[in-house]
Amino acid sequence: MKRHLISAADLSRADALLILDTAEELAQLADRPIKKLPTLRGRTVVNLFYEDSTRTRISFEAAAKRLSADVINFSAKGSSVAKGESLKDTALTLEAMGADAVVIRHPASGAAHRLAGWVRGSVLNAGDGTHEHPTQALLDAFTIRRRLMPGHRGPRRGPRGGTGGRVAPPFAGGSGGSPPRVNTALDGIRVTIVGDVLHSRVARSNVLLLSTLGAEVTLAAPPTLLPLAVGSWPCAVSYDLDSELPKSDVVMMLRVQQERMSAAYFPSVREYSRRYGLDTARMARLPDHAIVMHPGPMNRGVEIAAEVADSSRSTIVEQVANGVTTRMAVLYLLLGGTEFPAVTE
Amino acid sequence: MCAASSPVAGRDGLAVLDAEEIRRALSRIAHEILERTHGGDQVILLGIPTRGVPLAYRLADRIAEFEKLVVPCGSLDVTMHRDDLRLHPARALGRTELPADGVDGKTVVLVDDVLYSGRTVRAALDALNDLGRPRAVQLAVLVDRGHRELPIRADYVGKNLPTSQREVVHVLLAEVDGQDAVMIGEKEGQL
Numbered sequence: 265m266k267r268h269l270i271s272a273a274d275l276s277r278a279d280a281l282l283i284l285d286t287a288e289e290l291a292q293l294a295d296r297p298i299k300k301l302p303t304l305r306g307r308t309v310v311n312l313f314y315e316d317s318t319r320t321r322i323s324f325e326a327a328a329k330r331l332s333a334d335v336i337n338f339s340a341k342g343s344s345v346a347k348g349e350s351l352k353d354t355a356l357t358l359e360a361m362g363a364d365a366v367v368i369r370h371p372a373s374g375a376a377h378r379l380a381g382w383v384r385g386s387v388l389n390a391g392d393g394t395h396e397h398p399t400q401a402l403l404d405a406f407t408i409r410r411r412l413m414p415g416h417r418g419p420r421r422g423p424r425g426g427t428g429g430r431v432a433p434p435f436a437g438g439s440g441g442s443p444p445r446v447n448t449a450l451d452g453i454r455v456t457i458v459g460d461v462l463h464s465r466v467a468r469s470n471v472l473l474l475s476t477l478g479a480e481v482t483l484a485a486p487p488t489l490l491p492l493a494v495g496s497w498p499c500a501v502s503y504d505l506d507s508e509l510p511k512s513d514v515v516m517m518l519r520v521q522q523e524r525m526s527a528a529y530f531p532s533v534r535e536y537s538r539r540y541g542l543d544t545a546r547m548a549r550l551p552d553h554a555i556v557m558h559p560g561p562m563n564r565g566v567e568i569a570a571e572v573a574d575s576s577r578s579t580i581v582e583q584v585a586n587g588v589t590t591r592m593a594v595l596y597l598l599l600g601g602t603e604f605p606a607v608t609e
Numbered sequence: 610m611c612a613a614s615s616p617v618a619g620r621d622g623l624a625v626l627d628a629e630e631i632r633r634a635l636s637r638i639a640h641e642i643l644e645r646t647h648g649g650d651q652v653i654l655l656g657i658p659t660r661g662v663p664l665a666y667r668l669a670d671r672i673a674e675f676e677k678l679v680v681p682c683g684s685l686d687v688t689m690h691r692d693d694l695r696l697h698p699a700r701a702l703g704r705t706e707l708p709a710d711g712v713d714g715k716t717v718v719l720v721d722d723v724l725y726s727g728r729t730v731r732a733a734l735d736a737l738n739d740l741g742r743p744r745a746v747q748l749a750v751l752v753d754r755g756h757r758e759l760p761i762r763a764d765y766v767g768k769n770l771p772t773s774q775r776e777v778v779h780v781l782l783a784e785v786d787g788q789d790a791v792m793i794g795e796k797e798g799q800l
Contacts, residue, residue: 285701285702298740301689302690303690331689596689596699597699601694601695601698602695602698
């Protein structure tokens with residue numbers, strides 16, 4: 265793995281699988297009385313947030329704390345940034361305080377990449393403008409794998425020993441007792457990403473990561489909400505959501521990002537909702553096993569109907585729990601091993 | 610099932626235990642566990658990945674064979690508790706799988722292939738500490754090669770193998786490596 269996580273494109277298939285498999289093992293921590301590991305004791309993780317965020321910041325904070333790292337939260341509001349400090353100066357301040365990793369969310373695309381050139385620690389991109397949000401893509405891939413890939417054990421049942429029968433060794437495949445899901449990618453899974461792709465860093469990271477993992481990604485959006493260069497992305501494009509639904513294993517709804525919409529991208533919210541919103545009637549067109557995802561926060565009634573968001577197909581709450589687990593895996597893999605030799609990359 | 614494999618000398622060095630000897634050592638350890646724990650009541654076996662896990666399951670099979678007693682079995686990954694994490698790139702995690710009843714109040718027998726510095730066992734004790742409060746913790750190893758760096762000893766030992774620190778000990782198990790053997794060889798890259 266590289267030293268930073270800036271883009272989902274930085275991850276090879278092997279890297280991505282290592283992260284998902286590590287997350288798979290770390291997921292067990294949620295069932296334990298002590299949800300903490302000593303691995304990153306003495307390391308400092310700075311959450312540098314230039315944009316409002318609850319779930320991502322809390323998720324990174326929980327992940328770092330469960331690994332015993334020290335967490336410093338820095339939000340642009342009420343800080344020296346309000347006094348006009350530049351990103352570089354803030355970065356150098358953090359550097360001087362000995363941050364081993366900086367988790368950055370910034371409204372400008374490319375901010376994480378710039379930061380990586382200024383600090384010695386690892387930089388984790390937690391969303392930069394309309395560019396990327398790689399940990400969201402990882403947690404989405406993890407959620408898809410847990411829900412859909414064969415060999416999945418479902419909600420954890422008591423492992424061997426609780427069955428009362430004879431002792432069955434777990435070595436059928438000769439592979440050290442791993443669950444069958446480990447080392448499984450998402451080959452052949454059909455994912456439809458719906459909505460505001462243009463402003464969505466989640467969509468961009470997901471397209472890159474899911475295609476790396478072998479999934480077939482289709483973007484369904486009005487033409488005005490697709491980026492110009494979408495033709496060069498490793499995915500298909502459709503303007504018609506209804507024709508895509510019956511073919512989808514996963515439907516990922518994107519939030520309509522009113523705060524980034526400076527122009528009229530669609531005539532009215534009501535019209536958008538009629539054509540691209542996921543309501544119960546549309547959900548009924550999905551195959552029986554299909555799941556509905558949303559990176560949150562949701563606009564209920566706009567891109568997703570309340571009944572859909574609360575249905576058993578929806579993985580929205582699961583995604584939040586998986587977010588902590590996946591981010592723990594990333595933090596462990598970036599910070600858990602040797603200090604990287606101080607060489608220029 | 611235990612075709613006596615001839616001692617293989619070669620890449621991994623000299624075979625010091627063959628399949629039959631490993632089988633006998635495990636049978637003896639299984640008997641000793643039953644003896645020391647007064648019939649194996651409330652015992653659980655936790656193997657330390659990778660090769661401790663198949664050893665734990667083999668011991669459980671032996672105990673089932675000798676006493677018709679099902680001893681819960683599991684695995685305990687210690688990676689996140691190791692003290693040498695920062696000396697290597699981050700490594701992939703092994704599996705931790707506990708019996709349904711957990712470890713509280715049980716006699717936990719940790720099972721590993723080789724006991725050397727004792728650091729893995731220390732990590733295992735720490736990992737176990739976060740999982741519950743066993744009544745007692747014991748340690749079973751197939752090979753004790755000496756050179757302890759911590760005040761740790763094994764309760765059940767398959768074979769004491771005096772070694773030099775320049776040597777390496779490889780335990781090969783059919784479940785993982787396709788054959789059973791304990792090999793001793795020279796450490797690579799050392800003069």
